[in-house]
Amino acid sequence: xxxxxxxxQHLQQRFAADPITEQQTVDEILTLWVPGERxxxxxxxxxxxxxQPYAMLYDLCGVDERNRTKKSGIPAADFTVVYTLYxxxxxxxxxxKVALKGEFPNINSSHQVYANANWYEREVYDMFGIVFxxxxxxxxxxxxxxxxxxxxxxxHPARATEMGPFKxxxxxxxxxxxxxxxxxxxxxxxxxxxxxxxxxLNIGPQHPGTHGVLRIILQLDGEDIVDAVPEIGFHHxxxxxxxxxxxxxxxxxxxxRVDYLGxxxxxxxxxxxxxxxxxxxxxERAKVIRVMLCEFFRxxxxxxxxxxxxxxxxxxxxxxxMFTDREKIFDxxxxxxxxxxxxxxxxxxxxxxxxxxxxxxxxxxxxxxxxGKLKEYHNMVIRNSLFKARTKGIGIYSxxxxxxxxxxxxxxxxxxxxxxxxxxxxxxxxxxxxxDIPTAQNGDCFDRAVVRVEEMxxxxxxxxxxxxxxxxxxxxxxxxxxTPPIKKHTxxxxxxxxxxxxxxxxxxxxxxxxxxxxxxATKGANSYYMxxxxxTSPYRARIRTPSxxxxxxxxxxxxxxxxxDLLSILGSVxxxxxxxxx
Amino acid sequence: MTVMQHVxxxxxxxxxxLNIAAGLIxxxxxxxxxxxxxxxxxxxxxxGLFIVLADTLKLFFKEDWIPPFADKKIFVxxxxxxxxxxxxxxxxxPFAPHIVVADLNVGILFFLAMSSLGVYSIVLGGxxxxxxxxxxxxxxxxxxxxxxxxxxxxxxxxxxxxxxxFNLGDIVAAQHKVWYVFTQPLGFVIFLIAGIAETHRxxxxxxxxxxxxxxxxxxxxxxxKFGMFFIGEYLGVTMISAMTVVLFFGGWxxxxxxxxxxxxxxxxxxxxxxxxxxxxxxxxxYDQLMEYGWKVLLPxxxxxxxxxxxxxLWLRGSH
Numbered sequence: 001x002x003x004x005x006x007x008x009q010h011l012q013q014r015f016a017a018d019p020i021t022e023q024q025t026v027d028e029i030l031t032l033w034v035p036g037e038r039x040x041x042x043x044x045x046x047x048x049x050x051x052q053p054y055a056m057l058y059d060l061c062g063v064d065e066r067n068r069t070k071k072s073g074i075p076a077a078d079f080t081v082v083y084t085l086y087x088x089x090x091x092x093x094x095x096x097k098v099a100l101k102g103e104f105p106n107i108n109s110s111h112q113v114y115a116n117a118n119w120y121e122r123e124v125y126d127m128f129g130i131v132f133x134x135x136x137x138x139x140x141x142x143x144x145x146x147x148x149x150x151x152x153x154x155x156h157p158a159r160a161t162e163m164g165p166f167k168x169x170x171x172x173x174x175x176x177x178x179x180x181x182x183x184x185x186x187x188x189x190x191x192x193x194x195x196x197x198x199x200x201l202n203i204g205p206q207h208p209g210t211h212g213v214l215r216i217i218l219q220l221d222g223e224d225i226v227d228a229v230p231e232i233g234f235h236h237x238x239x240x241x242x243x244x245x246x247x248x249x250x251x252x253x254x255x256x257r258v259d260y261l262g263x264x265x266x267x268x269x270x271x272x273x274x275x276x277x278x279x280x281x282x283x284e285r286a287k288v289i290r291v292m293l294c295e296f297f298r299x300x301x302x303x304x305x306x307x308x309x310x311x312x313x314x315x316x317x318x319x320x321x322m323f324t325d326r327e328k329i330f331d332x333x334x335x336x337x338x339x340x341x342x343x344x345x346x347x348x349x350x351x352x353x354x355x356x357x358x359x360x361x362x363x364x365x366x367x368x369x370x371x372g373k374l375k376e377y378h379n380m381v382i383r384n385s386l387f388k389a390r391t392k393g394i395g396i397y398s399x400x401x402x403x404x405x406x407x408x409x410x411x412x413x414x415x416x417x418x419x420x421x422x423x424x425x426x427x428x429x430x431x432x433x434x435x436d437i438p439t440a441q442n443g444d445c446f447d448r449a450v451v452r453v454e455e456m457x458x459x460x461x462x463x464x465x466x467x468x469x470x471x472x473x474x475x476x477x478x479x480x481x482x483t484p485p486i487k488k489h490t491x492x493x494x495x496x497x498x499x500x501x502x503x504x505x506x507x508x509x510x511x512x513x514x515x516x517x518x519x520x521a522t523k524g525a526n527s528y529y530m531x532x533x534x535x536t537s538p539y540r541a542r543i544r545t546p547s548x549x550x551x552x553x554x555x556x557x558x559x560x561x562x563x564x565d566l567l568s569i570l571g572s573v574x575x576x577x578x579x580x581x582x
Numbered sequence: 583m584t585v586m587q588h589v590x591x592x593x594x595x596x597x598x599x600l601n602i603a604a605g606l607i608x609x610x611x612x613x614x615x616x617x618x619x620x621x622x623x624x625x626x627x628x629x630g631l632f633i634v635l636a637d638t639l640k641l642f643f644k645e646d647w648i649p650p651f652a653d654k655k656i657f658v659x660x661x662x663x664x665x666x667x668x669x670x671x672x673x674x675x676p677f678a679p680h681i682v683v684a685d686l687n688v689g690i691l692f693f694l695a696m697s698s699l700g701v702y703s704i705v706l707g708g709x710x711x712x713x714x715x716x717x718x719x720x721x722x723x724x725x726x727x728x729x730x731x732x733x734x735x736x737x738x739x740x741x742x743x744x745x746x747x748f749n750l751g752d753i754v755a756a757q758h759k760v761w762y763v764f765t766q767p768l769g770f771v772i773f774l775i776a777g778i779a780e781t782h783r784x785x786x787x788x789x790x791x792x793x794x795x796x797x798x799x800x801x802x803x804x805x806x807k808f809g810m811f812f813i814g815e816y817l818g819v820t821m822i823s824a825m826t827v828v829l830f831f832g833g834w835x836x837x838x839x840x841x842x843x844x845x846x847x848x849x850x851x852x853x854x855x856x857x858x859x860x861x862x863x864x865x866x867x868y869d870q871l872m873e874y875g876w877k878v879l880l881p882x883x884x885x886x887x888x889x890x891x892x893x894x895l896w897l898r899g900s901h
């Protein structure tokens with residue numbers, strides 16, 4: 001906390017004329033309300049003028065404050081823009097909030113301070129209608145260009161039934177089609193230079209190499225990429241909006257589907273912030289069970305990446321071997337959870353059930369079986385010289401560029417920074433485990449691959465430790481806000497029965513407050529920034545996903561390479577479209 | 583030989599080849615499945631063999647569609663070129679003693695000429711499709727052709743030198759004692775690499791590169807026109823395998839078994855190698871293939887040629 005006070009003093013000295021208010025939050029991240037007109041110089045100051053600067057814009061989101069009832073200690077605002085900064089040197093977050101007034105307020109764009117603010121600001125504009133002055137291309141990013149309204153505003157309907165039946169009459173179809181046409185001039189691109197005519201190649205949304213509904217428009221000179229424009233949003237399902245009408249408990253299955261290869265790891269990111277808001281302490285057994293399942297999903301997600309990456313560069317077989325091994329993991333997941341890809345198995349306060357009888361035998365078998373396979377895959381793919389030729393020296397970025405663009409996870413570690421949130425900001429009991437953080441030095445496609453392969457070995461180490469040291473005890477904590485409510489507390493008198501009934505039917509009421517979790521997910525840092533207004537559902541559910549900034553960086557790292565290299569780059573970035581679009 | 587015998591040979595070769603090309607659909611899918619821990623087509627008929635029939639029927643009954651934006655004439659001609667040029671190559675291959683359609687004196691040159699023609703189908707098909715992906719595929723096909731054609735021809739000159747003839751029958755006869763794979767190992771390896779590039783199979787399927795260009799030059803083709811590219815590819819695989827056997831593995835010669843059987847066994851061994859390669863290797867970038875062709879393989883093949891010439895002269899001198 002000493003460190004945090006320090007920042008507040010620094011800011012108050014430097015910006016003496018401006019009112020800076022501190023807000024207490026449950027997650028103990030220093031939260032400061034700052035005046036909107038001073039936000040850009042303040043960000044600039046925090047990024048470059050202080051010692052141990054806040055080098056990364058971790059997240060940028062909006063909040064519609066108009067319906068919020070518990071506003072004590074918060075400046076009056078219709079909308080808030082929240083900047084979450086992260087300092088690697090301090091290992092701490094800093095949250096800056098700007099209060100905005102009016103129906104469609106505006107604020108200065110910070111894209112010149114942080115490069116990755118570009119897409120985040122477009123998202124806030126798309127979702128709330130907040131205008132960012134000076135933004136180079138303020139256009140909708142997740143919703144179709146023809147959409148009317150801004151979905152995350154409170155007055156925007158959340159259910160299809162509130163919007164009338166959907167009809168696609170012909171004029172509408174034509175209008176939608178026209179909106180999809182790519183006009184290079186809008187993006188500041190030229191159609192030709194003195195010695196070259198450029199070809200604009202549309203990749204996706206249906207393309208075998210994009211791993212989902214992603215559209216990338218390439219400006220090509222021959223086969224060389226001059227510029228690229230990713231278009232996202234085809235997989236947007238309004239996960240954040242859904243959070244606002246689901247109960248705290250019934251939102252859990254939706255989180256499974258955000259990074260759909262990460263399974264229960266999404267539950268964990270969400271529940272960590274909810275449990276922090278509710279003040280629930282997790283039992284040791286529940287922690288270790290959670291860690292074990294998360295690591296299984298990390299291996300499973302990396303296996304999908306590994307196989308499809310090899311396929312992207314033309315190697316057809318590895319994907320089959322790796323999916324076979326993934327099935328073995330799913331067999332264990334199924335035995336424990338009943339589900340496979342989306343087990344929806346963590347609960348507020350613990351997990352849904354205790355581990356089944358004989359789980360240790362299944363896990364033991366896998367732990368014995370998998371290292372040999374990993375070695376085989378390493379020889380088959382990583383050591384293949386054609387694979388090296390296609391990935392070494394391709395899609396390079398430096399450590400500074402990675403931080404500038406908000407890269408986390410394996411992509412950051414491949415630039416030489418030994419940074420893993422499991423180690424640096426341990427959560428869910430990761431501090432109890434013994435594992436290494438693999439790194440590489442060059443920041444190219446090959447290094448990102450090597451780091452991920454080594455991560456699977458480390459995950460296996462963690463699983464083995466879970467297996468050997470599984471604590472006994474309860475799999476769910478004894479707390480009134482856990483879901484589903486604990487049965488033994490009911491059936492005493494009418495009061496306990498009513499409480500139980502309400503907690504089942506409406507779900508628990510989580511105390512008002514704000515909390516953000518931060519976990520090392522399969523693809524990078526994943527956070528749920530939950531705001532509770534003391535109700536049965538979240539007031540605002542912000543999901544910070546790693547793939548979003550990673551995709552934003554793709555044009556930057558693919559310029560000057562060829563179309564074939566773009567596929568190596570996309571494969572090495574390891575994104576999931578649902579994780580980008582939410 | 584009578585005229586009728588000639589006609590029977592031509593018809594027989596055509597019949598067998600087209601059946602092999604179709605049968606390779608099944609063979610490749612089954613073998614790939616075997617190497618990829620899968621089952622492959624195993625439902626229709628014994629061992630799933632009727633998948634060949636099902637696939638062919640499906641191709642025949644698909645709508646014969648030409649995209650409205652395509653250059654119609656060239657679009658139709660392109661797939662025919664590939665099948666025709668590959669089938670023409672089989673004319674010179676001696677399957678067994680006296681089973682050869684045309685015993686040309688310029689056999690190897692004819693083969694090289696026909697294999698160069700094959701690339702026209704890719705370039706024209708890609709161009710006529712009027713699709714950006716197809717165009718990129720066509721460009722890649724052309725650039726690939728100029729990277730392997732040169733060393734492909736040169737890699738065979740060692741064999742020609744040792745035999746003193748372009749005639750394939752003579753080449754087979756000259757391997758009566760020692761197969762050329764032992765005297766021309768470098769020539770063999772380089773020819774095989776060029777052969778894979780010629781057939782556009784993985785790892786050199788750069789013009790169609792599924793994960794990058796969707797299907798490259800044949801992205802707009804469907805129905806039987808796509809089927810022609812398909813058959814052309816399998817015929818190409820058979821042709822390169824047969825040529826390798828003729829040039830480096832003694833053709834039909836072998837003990838005990840009848841010559842035709844020997845030829846078939848050897849050819850299928852190479853077809854299997856092609857399928858195995860597809861199951862195991864990633865694909866290089868097209869400029870990497872060009873670089874590799876011109877900077878590595880071309881010098882190597884020239885060295886091979888000079889060494890072969892020197893040794894041949896020395897041997898002749900010592901007699």
